[in-house]
Amino acid sequence: MKFSEIIGQEKVKAEIIKEINSGKIAHAKLFLGKSGYGTLPLALAFVQYLFCEQKTDNDSCGVCPSCKRVREFTHPDVHYVYPIVKSVHGTSMGAIEVWRKKLSENPYFNLLEWGELHEIKNNKLIIPTEESVEIIKKLNFKSYEGGAKVMIIWMPEEMHNSCSNKLLKILEEPPQNTYFLLVAENQDRMLNTILSRTQKVEVPRIELADLSNFMQKKSNLNREEADFISSFSEGDYLMALSYIEESEAKDFYREQFIQMMRSSYKKDVLGMLDWADKFSSQPRERQKFFFIYSLHMFRQSIMMNYIGEELTHVTKEEEHFLKNFSPFISGNNIREFQETFNDGYYHIERNANSKILFTQLCFQTMRYIHAA
Ligand SMILES: [Zn+2]
Numbered sequence: 422m423k424f425s426e427i428i429g430q431e432k433v434k435a436e437i438i439k440e441i442n443s444g445k446i447a448h449a450k451l452f453l454g455k456s457g458y459g460t461l462p463l464a465l466a467f468v469q470y471l472f473c474e475q476k477t478d479n480d481s482c483g484v485c486p487s488c489k490r491v492r493e494f495t496h497p498d499v500h501y502v503y504p505i506v507k508s509v510h511g512t513s514m515g516a517i518e519v520w521r522k523k524l525s526e527n528p529y530f531n532l533l534e535w536g537e538l539h540e541i542k543n544n545k546l547i548i549p550t551e552e553s554v555e556i557i558k559k560l561n562f563k564s565y566e567g568g569a570k571v572m573i574i575w576m577p578e579e580m581h582n583s584c585s586n587k588l589l590k591i592l593e594e595p596p597q598n599t600y601f602l603l604v605a606e607n608q609d610r611m612l613n614t615i616l617s618r619t620q621k622v623e624v625p626r627i628e629l630a631d632l633s634n635f636m637q638k639k640s641n642l643n644r645e646e647a648d649f650i651s652s653f654s655e656g657d658y659l660m661a662l663s664y665i666e667e668s669e670a671k672d673f674y675r676e677q678f679i680q681m682m683r684s685s686y687k688k689d690v691l692g693m694l695d696w697a698d699k700f701s702s703q704p705r706e707r708q709k710f711f712f713i714y715s716l717h718m719f720r721q722s723i724m725m726n727y728i729g730e731e732l733t734h735v736t737k738e739e740e741h742f743l744k745n746f747s748p749f750i751s752g753n754n755i756r757e758f759q760e761t762f763n764d765g766y767y768h769i770e771r772n773a774n775s776k777i778l779f780t781q782l783c784f785q786t787m788r789y790i791h792a793a
Contacts, residue, residue, distance in 0.1 A: 422462055422465040422466045422469055422492065422528060423466060423469065423481055423483050424438070424466045424470065424479065424480045424481070425480055426462070426466070427459050427462045427463060427466055428459060428627050428631055428632060428635045428658055429459075429627040429628045429631030429632060429635075430458070430459055430463060430624065430625075430627065430631075431628075431631075433463060433624055433625075434463070434466070434479075436622070437463070437466075437467050437470075438470065438478075438479055441470055442478070446471075446600060447620035448595050448599065448600055448601065449592050449595070449600070449601040449603070449618055449619040449620065450600070450601070450602050450603065450619060450620050451603040451604075451605060451608070451619040451620065451621045451622065452464050452602065452603065452604045452605070452622050452624055453605055453606075453608055453621055453622065453623055453624060454623065454624030455531075455606055455626070455657050455659075456529065456531035456532070456606060457529065457531065457627075457654075457657035457658045457659030457660055457661075458624045458625065458626055458627055458656065458657060458658070459529065459624065459627065459658065460604045460605075460606075460624045461528050461529070461530075461575060461604050462528045462529060463622075463624060464573055464602045464604050465491070465524070465528055465573075466481070468491055468496075468499055468571050468573070468602070469481040469487075469488055469491040469492065471569060471600075472487040472488070472490075472491055472496065472498075472499075472566075472568070472569070473485060473487055473488050474486070474487050474488075487566075493521075493525070494520070494521040494524055494525065495521075497564075497565035497566065498564045498565055498566055498568065498569065498570045498571065499570075499573065500556070500559050500560075500570070500571065500572045500573065501513060501517070501520060501572075501573050501575070502548060502552055502555075502556060502572065502573070502574045502575070503516075503520060503535070503548070503574075503575040503576060504535070504546035504547055504548050504575075504576050504579040505539075505546060505547070505548070505549075506539050506540065506541060506544045506545075506546060506547075507544070507547055507549045507551075508544060509539065509540065509544075510539075511551065512549065512551050512552045512555050513548075513552060513555070514555065516539070519538055519539070523535065529658050529659060530659070531606075531659055531770065532546065532576055532579070532606075532770060533705065533706075533709065533769075533770045534659075536772070541772070545772060547579055547580075547581055548576075548577065548579050548580040548581060548584055549581050549584060550581050550583045550584045551584075552580075552584055553583075553584045553587035553588050554587075556572060556588065556591070557587075557588075557591055559572070560591060560595065560596055560599050561596060564598070568598065569598045569599070569600060570596070570598065570599045571599075571600045571602060572599070572600070572602070573602045573604065574601065574602070574603045574604070575604045576604070576605060576606070577603045577604075577605050577611055577615065578605055578606065578610040578611055580611075582612065585611075585612045585614070585615050586612075586614075588615070589614055589615070589618065592619070593618050601619070603615075603619055625656075626655055626656025626657060627651075627656040627657070627658060628656065629648070629651045629652055629656055630651075632647075632651040632654075632656055632658060632661060633647040633648045633651040634647075635658075636650055636651060636661060640665055650664050650665065654713075660713060663706065663709075663710055663713075664713075667707075667710050671714075671736065672738070673707075674710065674711060674714040675714075675736075675738060675739060675742070677696075677700060677711060678711070678714060678715055679742060680692075680696055681693075681696050681700075681782075681783060681786065682746065682749075682786065682790070684696055684783070685783050685784075685786040685787040685790055686749070686787070686790050686791075688787055693780070693784070693787070694780060694783075696783065697776060697780040697782070697783055698776060700775075701775040701776040701778075705769060705772075705775070708769050708775055708779075709769045709770060712762050712763070712765050712766035712769065713766065715758075716759065716762050716763070716766075718739070718743070718746075719750055719755060719758050719759060719762070721735050721739070721743055721747075722743055722746060722747035722749075722750035723747075723751075725743055725744075725747040726747050726748065726750065726751065748793065749790050749793045750793065751793045753792050753793055754789040754790070754792050754793050757785075757789045757792075758786075758789055761782065761785050761786075761789075762782075765778060765782055
């Protein structure tokens with residue numbers, strides 16, 4: 422991947438390029454941010470630039486033999502580690518073909534999308550202890566090309582603690598010319614001992630103008646739509662994509678939202694349980710989007726209450742509902758709503774039990790809504 426193929430992130434790109442050109446590259450870096458901000462594409466562009474035989478001052482050439490191999494994910498000195506289903510794949514190598522295919526289709530994806538490619542059932546995606554043996558083995562070999570070696574570890578949050586512990590030494594003192602690139606969403610779920618051995622690169626949300634420009638070209642949207650989607654998705658490309666996919670289903674989310682809010686408001690416990698039961702049988706992608714949609718409705722309620730401005734980002738039907746609903750969202754409960762619904766999104770992405778989650782969500786909503 423070339424830097425020019427990444428959406429926005431000019432500041433991060435410039436820093437990376439400067440670091441590579443200085444020749445003083447940190448031996449372990451952590452790209453930290455949401456998947457939809459482009460953390461993995463940045464790591465891929467980093468590697469391609471590092472190996473390119475004809476790089477310019479600001480990008481790889483994309484056509485030299487090294488670029489070609491990095492681009493096809495077959496470079497012998499670039500290794501990948503990612504969460505897998507242990508009983509099916511053993512280690513990352515067991516899923517390498519799926520990984521390559523996914524990366525070449527679109528390197529913007531998250532753990533949920535990656536999980537959908539595998540038969541997970543009751544298993545969970547993990548980077549197992551066995552992976553540490555593979556990593557150490559691969560890095561102790563001489564590099565095939567006589568140059569640098571890179572180990573990309575995607576979603577190290579899912580690493581088994583014993584795997585992390587086994588990596589500490591090699592992370593601290595990697596073999597010469599060896600680089601670790603960790604790509605993570607949430608540092609709170611990583612061991613401090615790992616974090617302290619990496620140089621952190623905070624990847625912020627994509628600048629809204631950059632995302633909007635990209636969406637206009639890529640998804641053939643007009644300026645107004647693209648601006649709206651970029652701000653709705655808060656600079657997260659994956660969220661913008663799912664918004665486009667789901668925008669036809671907006672009526673569905675509005676109905677679900679109304680139903681849930683009404684039964685919670687009325688303290689109608691049977692109605693709440695019934696809703697949670699039915700909604701938890703929806704596909705996960707929909708469950709996830711429900712949280713995004715709800716957060717959008719909370720924000721719009723606050724706008725209506727406090728700023729009093731004309732709402733431009735809602736449909737007529739939504740506006741109608743919000744007129745009655747918005748007084749129940751205030752400074753007394755907006756923080757709780759936002760935290761709870763953000764957490765819900767996070768847990769759904771990680772395969773939480775959705776029936777329990779949505780049931781709890783109804784009861785929390787009932788409490789908050791009466792605290793307005
Ligand atoms: Zn090149």
